[in-house]
Amino acid sequence: MSDRAIPDVAAIDHPTFCRICPVLCGLVVSTEGDSVVRVRGDQSHPVSRGYSCAKGRALGSFHHHPRRLDEPRLHGVPASWDETLDDLATQLARIVRESGPDAVAVYFGTWSWMDAFGRMQAEAIVRALGSRSRYSAVTVDAIARLTVAELVGGFGGLLPALDVDNAGLTVLIGTNPVVSHGHAGALVDPIEALRRVAERTGLWVIDPRRTETSRLATHHLAVRPGSDAALLAYVVRALLDEGADADYIARHVDGVDALRLAVAPWTRDLAEERTGLAGADIDVLVDAIRAERRVTIVTGTGTTMAASANVTEWLAWAIQIITGSFEHERGAWFNPGSFVRLDRTGVSAAPPEGRSVDGAPSRPELVSRFGERPCAVLADEIEAGNVRALLVIGGDPLTSLPDTGRLERAFSQLDVLAVADVVEADTVAMATHVLAVAGQLERDDVNWFTDRFSPVITAQRTEAVVPPGASRRSLVEVLGDVSDRLGLNARVDPAERMAKCIERIPGLAHADVVISDPPRVRGWVHDRVLPEGRWRIAPRVLVEQLEELRTRDSAPLVAIPRRAPRRMNSAMRDVARGGEDSALWCNPQDATGLVDGQRVTITARHGSLTAVLRITDDIVPGAISVPHGLSGQNVSRLTSANPDAVDPLTGMITQSGIPVTLTSATGGT
Numbered sequence: 001m002s003d004r005a006i007p008d009v010a011a012i013d014h015p016t017f018c019r020i021c022p023v024l025c026g027l028v029v030s031t032e033g034d035s036v037v038r039v040r041g042d043q044s045h046p047v048s049r050g051y052s053c054a055k056g057r058a059l060g061s062f063h064h065h066p067r068r069l070d071e072p073r074l075h076g077v078p079a080s081w082d083e084t085l086d087d088l089a090t091q092l093a094r095i096v097r098e099s100g101p102d103a104v105a106v107y108f109g110t111w112s113w114m115d116a117f118g119r120m121q122a123e124a125i126v127r128a129l130g131s132r133s134r135y136s137a138v139t140v141d142a143i144a145r146l147t148v149a150e151l152v153g154g155f156g157g158l159l160p161a162l163d164v165d166n167a168g169l170t171v172l173i174g175t176n177p178v179v180s181h182g183h184a185g186a187l188v189d190p191i192e193a194l195r196r197v198a199e200r201t202g203l204w205v206i207d208p209r210r211t212e213t214s215r216l217a218t219h220h221l222a223v224r225p226g227s228d229a230a231l232l233a234y235v236v237r238a239l240l241d242e243g244a245d246a247d248y249i250a251r252h253v254d255g256v257d258a259l260r261l262a263v264a265p266w267t268r269d270l271a272e273e274r275t276g277l278a279g280a281d282i283d284v285l286v287d288a289i290r291a292e293r294r295v296t297i298v299t300g301t302g303t304t305m306a307a308s309a310n311v312t313e314w315l316a317w318a319i320q321i322i323t324g325s326f327e328h329e330r331g332a333w334f335n336p337g338s339f340v341r342l343d344r345t346g347v348s349a350a351p352p353e354g355r356s357v358d359g360a361p362s363r364p365e366l367v368s369r370f371g372e373r374p375c376a377v378l379a380d381e382i383e384a385g386n387v388r389a390l391l392v393i394g395g396d397p398l399t400s401l402p403d404t405g406r407l408e409r410a411f412s413q414l415d416v417l418a419v420a421d422v423v424e425a426d427t428v429a430m431a432t433h434v435l436a437v438a439g440q441l442e443r444d445d446v447n448w449f450t451d452r453f454s455p456v457i458t459a460q461r462t463e464a465v466v467p468p469g470a471s472r473r474s475l476v477e478v479l480g481d482v483s484d485r486l487g488l489n490a491r492v493d494p495a496e497r498m499a500k501c502i503e504r505i506p507g508l509a510h511a512d513v514v515i516s517d518p519p520r521v522r523g524w525v526h527d528r529v530l531p532e533g534r535w536r537i538a539p540r541v542l543v544e545q546l547e548e549l550r551t552r553d554s555a556p557l558v559a560i561p562r563r564a565p566r567r568m569n570s571a572m573r574d575v576a577r578g579g580e581d582s583a584l585w586c587n588p589q590d591a592t593g594l595v596d597g598q599r600v601t602i603t604a605r606h607g608s609l610t611a612v613l614r615i616t617d618d619i620v621p622g623a624i625s626v627p628h629g630l631s632g633q634n635v636s637r638l639t640s641a642n643p644d645a646v647d648p649l650t651g652m653i654t655q656s657g658i659p660v661t662l663t664s665a666t667g668g669t
């Protein structure tokens with residue numbers, strides 16, 4: 001059960017792969033009977049080579065979690081699967097009959113990506129129902145990436161990734177991969193990988209906080225929160241003056257004149273003023289890019305959850321494009337995936353304004369992109385009676401979506417709140433139908449939905465390590481039964497799907513991991529994705545958002561998010577060893593009258609929370625670092641879905657850079 005328990009001789013070792021985060025490390029799980037007695041990194045795994053982190057090694061504890069869901073519940077009472085699913089299907093059929101398919105919504109949390117067949121089954125049900133009420137964690141922390149990729153490159157699925165073996169100069173902005181492992185561009189053993197990058201040509205970290213990653217960097221620029229765009233706009237301007245690759249631009253870039261005009265107002269003085277950096281430090285960054293000529297820039301949730309997310313992401317792309325860095329051997333590469341090889345199939349490019357469809361009726365101004373509605377509209381849709389049933393898969397919206405109090409009230413109005421999960425959580429506690437589903441050690445799986453996040457082109461499959469315990473059933477079976485009861489003819493057969501995966505990648509018939517040869521490919525985005533082989537570097541809507549930034553006031557004190565090494569967002573909250581750092585961090589300059597270790601209240605316009613204060617110069621003045629994903633100390637109480645807190649282009653909720661005040665929880669300042 002413990003991640004460090006020493007198994008006795010009767011233990012059986014099972015190779016599998018971790019599905020907590022997209023690194024997908026190979027693991028060896030030792031079992032005695034149906035008990036997991038030890039989890040360790042798999043030395044023979046060709047990608048992770050024995051690496052694992054504290055979260056992965058805690059999988060045994062998670063599997064035997066004291067609050068593990070063992071059986072289904074109907075309106076808070078244990079019930080049989082037949083009773084639960086009969087009632088669920090009856091309610092869903094009635095709601096569709098009375099209010100149409102959009103009245104049935106689905107929320108896909110991050111972990112829904114990690115259960116390939118369960119997710120396929122859920123998607124099949126949504127399609128068969130014809131519901132447009134599809135929500136996911138993408139509009140919680142990632143939609144700026146997809147939007148910029150679509151507007152600039154014609155395809156929202158382009159994920160530029162750091163090539164740790166070949167990258168030249170590397171700049172990390174608002175990301176802490178030593179803790180997060182990189183996510184959209186997964187990093188195995190990030191400390192070792194980033195050390196290599198730093199030694200080769202230099203590693204820059206731009207972050208308001210001194211982080212585990214910045215300690216490995218050759219340069220750390222501690223900017224004011226929310227000022228990354230000002231810095232990058234100046235860097236673009238400076239490189240267009242000197243340092244850009246003119247030949248590459250002529251061959252592959254449209255819109256450079258518009259870009260030049262857009263960044264013209266962003267002078268070095270303005271960058272200094274907004275970021276709080278010395279001009280000389282900014283010059284060193286510009287000179288380094290000019291000297292190296294190519295650069296990889298990686299962003300993270302520190303930028304993608306900020307109000308300036310789209311512009312920051314765009315300018316990071318612009319720098320890499322004008323230096324000819326994308327798909328260059330010393331720049332970022334794009335993983336085309338293992339199962340659907342986009343480098344062989346290509347994609348049809350989106351029009352310059354991107355693809356979108358009408359928004360939800362309660363907030364039509366927030367359009368749907370990439371097949372989903374922004375999470376910011378979910379509470380409105382429920383309050384308006386447009387959504388009457390919500391199926392939650394692999395997430396805990398009450399600790400990740402904005403304005404928890406309002407969302408709780410909205411959820412209490414639902415006819416159906418069906419939650420498929422593996423442990424008790426805040427949303428599970430409110431569920432009308434609790435679907436106690438198999439955990440990752442209890443199901444066959446394949447990395448179908450996460451293959452494009454991998455550090456090399458890799459396909460993986462695993463068999464269940466142990467059979468589902470108690471009354472748990474796999475999500476694919478449970479939802480297949482719902483589909484049958486609804487007469488949707490949308491049942492997914494996991495054995496058939498696994499066979500199709502093996503048909504695509506025959507090596508999977510004999511091995512659990514197949515790495516493509518070559519493991520990384522370059523050039524396919526230029527050849528098969530970009531409209532006429534050219535980037536659209538100055539999308540009108542992003543140029544306008546950059547212009548708006550010039551007049552936007554910054555608050556004197558803002559909250560910024562912080563990941564924890566032993567949690568994955570709201571998951572794995574209370575199983576890993578070593579405790580949690582749940583403190584709010586603030587600079588001594590912002591702590592007048594407060595003392596280290598006391599309880600404080602952080603108050604935003606829409607709510608507040610109380611926590612222990614840590615006073616440290618590891619964070620710049622003007623920023624409060626708040627851990628996210630916690631239950632009692634729920635950061636979502638500070639966020640809002642009101643129009644002033646939502647990006648009008650993407651519907652993204654501002655979660656980094658929220659104006660706040662800080663006071664003693666016992667009175668006084």
Ligand code: SF4
Nearest residue numbers: 018021024025053056
């Ligand atoms: S890095 Fe990610 S995949 Fe690897 S063990 Fe940790 S949580 Fe699991």
